[in-house]
Amino acid sequence: MSANTALEPGMIDISASSRPSLVKLIGVEIRKMTDTRAGMWLLIAIAAITVVVNALFLIFSKDDLPFLAFLQFSAMPQGILLPILAVLLVTQEWGQRTGLVTFALVPHRGRVMLAKFAAAVVFVVAAYLIAIAIALVLTPIAGASDPWEDVSGPFLIRILLALLLGAIWGWAFGIALLNSAFAIVAYFAVPTLISIVTAIWTAAQDALLWFDLTTSSSMLFEPDGISGKEWAQIGTGTLIWIVVPLVIGFIRVNKAEIK
Secondary structure (H helix, E strand, O other): OOOOOOOOOOOOOOOOOOOOOHHHHHHHHHHHHHHOHHHHHHHHHHHHHHHHHHHHHHHHOOOOOOHHHHHHHHHHHHHHHHHHHHHHHHHHHHHOOOHHHHHHHOOOHHHHHHHHHHHHHHHHHHHHHHHHHHHHHHHHHHOOOOOOOOOOHHHHHHHHHHHHHHHHHHHHHHHHHOOHHHHHHHHHHHHHHHHHHHHHOHHHHHHHOOOOHHHHHHHHHOOOOOOHHHHHHHHHHHHHHHHHHHHHHHHHHHHOOOO
16 A cells, blocks of 8 residues: 555554564563463462462471572472463464464564563563562571571572473473473473483483483582583583474474464
């Protein structure tokens, strides 16, 4: 339509519309996660279960619990639920059949996927901040003689990195499979199978650690730090189980026919 052409009744001129910013797209993805019943209840469950788990350990533990103990208690339910949240975040366009509308409004599919990825990171950071807040409240009540033992900036960052790796792993499986159920099953089944093989095949445990991201990333919860070799094992596992599915997923999303 030229600038001199008058609009017919009922027509909308979108020629002057600006492309939405990435920040706006991230906000949209976060809001979309809270608009669905499953997403909203999952967010509530993450917060509620984190509180309940820490409260139960505080009530029934026979030992005085330090700050890091509460933080690690929070990591258990969050390590399970945050990857599911990430899967739902990336597969909702196909599971809820909203992809046609989403990619019509924002035809640059890569930007939409980037916004979904950033939204997943935001949810992980928010959950981690909730865990820290709970730990700060319960630590004085627990009465440990040295409640801040082994607390350090690098260790707190490693715990956050472990949660991020788990969520991004789920997100990578989600974008590669584009199906919520398949991606969730794959996320839990594949690492479990590898961990079982690693535990049984003792002669090859050292070699299998380069493929077992679940075991290698668990080293991030060690307060004493990890070696260069262990960092390399985490990096190799990340390349195999996160980077490769991400590449496959972005190719599928950009080539898939949206219905």
